[in-house]
Amino acid sequence: MKEMNPLLRSFLFIIGGEIAIEVGIELLNSEEEDITDEGITENIKDRLKNLKPDIIFEDNDGEFLKLNTVRKTLYKLYSSKLAQFRRIRDKSTGWFIYYWWHEFDLFEEILMEKRKLMETKLRERLKFEESNYFFVCKECSSSSNKFNFDQAFELNFRCPDCGGPLEAQDNQELIQFLKEKIVLIENLDL
């Protein structure tokens, strides 16, 4: 059995729970030839019946694992760009047979992309918060409005809703929070 990268494992779990990890393991171990959803279902059943007999994938009716659950999971992996399939029409039944393979090599790339995107967003927000000093009205709840200095100046530092004073809002906490998040993402070990 091939070992699965722990990060990939957690990612699969987030996508589709315990069953997504098991489906992932089957895809990883059938790299030599593409496998059908039925094949995956049977393999998981064979592998886990003795190893983890307590595990329950189906909560309704006592069945251990349904083909449909595996199919749904495969589509989740497909939507996350972690799996691909090709289909062939069975000449005798007229139904399609789906052959699956993993695209886990793309996983690292996807993660890197997500990380970059998140970092960019956080940096933009930080820049915005740092360069914008906001004024708010603490007297009325209806004015959840934030005014930058120019706007507050225009308003003579008076709330347009209630006439109360506009006070500078302390966003140092938020700035600190954003900075910490950025450091965290930068130091993620992939």
Ligand SMILES: [Zn+2]
């Ligand atoms: Zn007000």
